[in-house]
Amino acid sequence: MKNILITGGAGFIGSHVVRLFVTKYPNYTIVNLDALTYAGNLENLKDIENSPNYRFEKVNLLDVAALTQVFQQHQITDVVHLAAESHVDRSITSPLDFVYTNIVGTVNLLNVAKTHWANELDKHLFYHISTDEVYGALGDEGFFTETTPYHPNSPYSASKAASDHFVRAYAETYHMHTVISNCSNNYGPYHFPEKLIPLFINNIIHKKPLPVYGDGKYTRDWLFVKDHATAIDVIFHKGQINDTYNIGGFNEWKNIDLVKLLCKLMDEKLGRAVGESEQLITYVKDRPGHDRRYAIDATKLNKELGWYPSVTFEQGLAETIDWYLNNGEWLHNITSGAYEKYYASMYTNR
Ligand code: NAD
Numbered sequence: 001m002k003n004i005l006i007t008g009g010a011g012f013i014g015s016h017v018v019r020l021f022v023t024k025y026p027n028y029t030i031v032n033l034d035a036l037t038y039a040g041n042l043e044n045l046k047d048i049e050n051s052p053n054y055r056f057e058k059v060n061l062l063d064v065a066a067l068t069q070v071f072q073q074h075q076i077t078d079v080v081h082l083a084a085e086s087h088v089d090r091s092i093t094s095p096l097d098f099v100y101t102n103i104v105g106t107v108n109l110l111n112v113a114k115t116h117w118a119n120e121l122d123k124h125l126f127y128h129i130s131t132d133e134v135y136g137a138l139g140d141e142g143f144f145t146e147t148t149p150y151h152p153n154s155p156y157s158a159s160k161a162a163s164d165h166f167v168r169a170y171a172e173t174y175h176m177h178t179v180i181s182n183c184s185n186n187y188g189p190y191h192f193p194e195k196l197i198p199l200f201i202n203n204i205i206h207k208k209p210l211p212v213y214g215d216g217k218y219t220r221d222w223l224f225v226k227d228h229a230t231a232i233d234v235i236f237h238k239g240q241i242n243d244t245y246n247i248g249g250f251n252e253w254k255n256i257d258l259v260k261l262l263c264k265l266m267d268e269k270l271g272r273a274v275g276e277s278e279q280l281i282t283y284v285k286d287r288p289g290h291d292r293r294y295a296i297d298a299t300k301l302n303k304e305l306g307w308y309p310s311v312t313f314e315q316g317l318a319e320t321i322d323w324y325l326n327n328g329e330w331l332h333n334i335t336s337g338a339y340e341k342y343y344a345s346m347y348t349n350r
Pocket residue numbers: 007008009010011012013014033034035036037038039040041059060061062081082083084085086087101105129130131132160182183184185186187192
């Protein structure tokens with residue numbers, strides 16, 4: 001029996017983790033704590049919201065009293081911490097939001113967990129979900145391993161790096177049992193359409209320009225979100241205490257090649273002429289401090305815990321495109337209102 005607090009469960013990756021844990025572990029109680037910022041959406045969890053082992057708490061990580069109340073009321077035994085400000089472009093325009101949620105929010109959660117678990121810290125786990133962006137940028141060669149030095153380049157990655165350091169410090173200083181995983185770029189259903197793949201799917205549907213930053217030769221390592229959720233499940237249950245695991249897709253793509261593939265698949269699905277959507281590609285001003293290449297070496301996770309991605313990129317991308325085409329209402333609800341203002345402010349000046 002466990003009462004697991006999953007933070008950020010109404011977001012993209014968090015909703016997949018909540019769904020996996022709620023359905024796979026009926027003996028666990030899953031408490032989803034989320035402030036429901038612009039990125040949090042309870043629609044993402046409609047299918048499991050009435051499950052007997054699921055609870056939701058609308059709480060901000062900055063509200064220590066409310067966090068304490070959640071730990072007491074649900075007798076939280078373990079934490080899987082995903083809540084964060086997650087979009088690099090927003091971190092460039094509003095860095096302090098990232099300091100508050102990603103750094104102060106994480107330290108608040110560590111403090112409340114430490115106090116609640118008091119003299120039994122070794123019986124509980126604080127699992128912190130992080131990103132490969134903490135390692136900085138790679139050139140044409142090489143991979144990030146668990147021993148690559150931290151070298152964050154954006155306010156987002158600096159805030160995630162700081163939160164990782166705090167988690168490590170709480171393990172060393174207070175002997176909390178912690179684990180950290182650093183994952184590469186995720187894609188899949190319920191991805192907020194400010195990030196490359198869902199933004200471009202939405203723009204292709206509406207025949208809007210596809211704004212490719214810089215020369216388009218920036219490289220990312222893409223992982224299907226459901227495979228990230230299974231990696232988190234494996235690390236939560238079998239990971240070494242106070243250790244770190246890299247999670248990646250073994251799947252590097254230059255942005256422009258990925259965008260062209262997406263255009264081709266979308267043209268096929270939408271019955272459009274070959275090459276029609278590629279004409280929407282528009283090169284725009286680069287992202288400041290844009291990291292050239294990310295590539296994860298996930299060998300340790302594979303060798304120690306036996307995890308490997310379950311789907312190919314072709315399968316995952318096809319499932320993702322189908323999901324967006326079949327969930328027009330979800331997409332419409334998200335892209336109306338505040339989203340339109342965001343899009344106008346981010347993209348008109350590029
Ligand atoms: P997301 O932006 O989709 O979701 C974040 C969630 O956190 C939202 O539901 C939001 O409401 C909630 N939240 C934000 N601020 C909060 C606060 N102050 N208090 C409580 N809740 C708050 O993010 P995501 O893409 O699902 O990422 C989840 C985690 O995984 C993040 O920690 C991110 O750094 C990490 N990560 C993401 C990726 C990726 O490709 N998306 C890759 C590696 C790691």
